[in-house]
């Protein structure tokens with residue numbers, strides 16, 4: 358029987374269904390053919406590699422994700438910000454734990470007084486190192502402490518400059534693989550304890566590096582100085598002891614302050630001529646009482662009320678907040694005159710136009726008072742200020758509660774001069790001078806030296822400068838001091854004459870400019886004594902100072 362075909366369909370031709378099967382078959386076989394071809398070809402190998410790579414990458418990401426989950430769930434991460442005291446503690450800790458051993462990057466710099474937590478790279482202690490090696494810790498470091506795994510990372514943006522043109526400060530992240538918060542506290546306490554131990558022979562001074570402050574971390578420049586014994590400060594008898602006792606009592610009587618409802622803080626003002634030992638006293642005191650100093654100068658042009666407030670409030674408890682030259686915040690009479698003269702419309706007519714702008718104007722009196730006794734002053738702090746010009750300070754600033762003790766420093770008395778000589782030439786260093794025939798010649802030399810220096814005329818720093826030239830020659834020092842005193846007198850007279858001349862020149866320049874610049878007749882100009890002419894090119898003669906090197910100097914005012 359002939360097979361039945363649908364109507365109109367040619368049995369000799371394949372049906373649609375058959376043709377689609379055929380097409381599919383052809384398609385598949387060609388695909389397999391291509392795949393087979395590909396599998397043997399270069400492209401095929403590459404594709405295989407690509408798939409394998411994707412698989413590995415997915416696996417890697419998954420593992421990383423798992424580790425991160427684990428890290429978040431089973432670890433504690435602490436961030437330490439540069440500028441905060443805790444940052445210093447942790448940096449010392451990781452230096453001592455020798456985490457840097459695996460570090461491959463170091464910043465090398467010549468040794469200076471800035472503290473850097475450098476590591477000792479040379480095992481041979483006889484090799485003198487002039488440079489310091491600070492590990493950058495750019496790569497995360499894993500180390501073990503008390504049986505716990507710790508991971509250390511450092512932020513990479515340190516040193517970069519942010520949008521405000523300020524250098525970013527660094528952060529250190531320490532991850533501890535534990536769930537116990539106590540371990541973190543133990544770590545921080547341990548780091549702090551070690552820090553205090555290491556710094557015992559030093560005084561730590563925190564300064565503000567304006568290039569790197571960022572509003573949060575202000576005290577970002579740390580220096581340390583070898584602790585200075587109190588006995589090396591030469592002051593009138595009893596003065597230093599009473600200051601140390603006072604500060605010590607303050608630190609020990611927090612409860613009393615609380616009970617009496619008095620804020621637990623104390624302010625000291627050390628005032629007197631330059632080089633009389635004000636700053637040295639504060640450093641020695643900080644060393645004796647184990648305190649750190651946070652020192653600020655109002656002369657910096659980035660210090661305004663807001664900044665001062667932040668700086669004061671970020672000084673930790675039991676720190677000394679020190680403002681050096683506090684008078685910078687207030688105009689002197691000369692400054693006021695300068696300000697008056699800056700009101701000239703034409704800067705060429707202003708003799709003070711080239712003076713640097715007095716940045717301290719950014720700090721206002723009320724801002725300063727706020728810091729000392731208002732919102733900005735934190736409890737448990739010692740506040741110290743120094744000045745060479747106490748008369749420039751406002752009475753409001755000096756009242757008790759803000760400044761509790763004012764200590765006056767004066768130029769060297771005869772007794773101080775003698776004590777300075779004895780400190781420079783201790784008997785133990787010069788046994789040959791302590792012979793039987795000449796009893797205590799050093800004491801005699803000291804007395805001779807002190808008698809040759811007029812009392813209250815030279816600062817201790819000046820006398821120290823002279824004695825430094827005679828480190829091993831006490832006899833010569835006692836002999837030469839008379840000639841030095843005379844030379845100093847002459848030098849001072851010459852300086853005074855120069856200063857007098859400078860003032861007169863400035864005055865004449867201003868007067869002549871006022872006369873010419875504002876249409877005033879030149880005859881209105883006051884002629885100083887000895888001036889030959891005061892006009893466009895006047896000449897002033899300064900009365901000769903006795904023995905002055907510039908005696909009889911005349912100057913032409915341009």
Ligand SMILES: Nc1ncnc2c1ncn2[C@@H]1O[C@H](COP(=O)(O)OP(=O)(O)OP(=O)(O)O)[C@@H](O)[C@H]1O
Nearest residue numbers: 589590591592630631632633634635636637817818
């Ligand atoms: N009374 C002193 N006893 C011991 N050393 C002193 C004394 N006065 C000054 N010196 C020495 O003189 C130098 C300058 O001293 P210091 O900086 O303490 O003076 P100062 O009064 O703070 O000066 P300034 O007002 O200029 O800041 C230091 O090297 C210090 O050792």
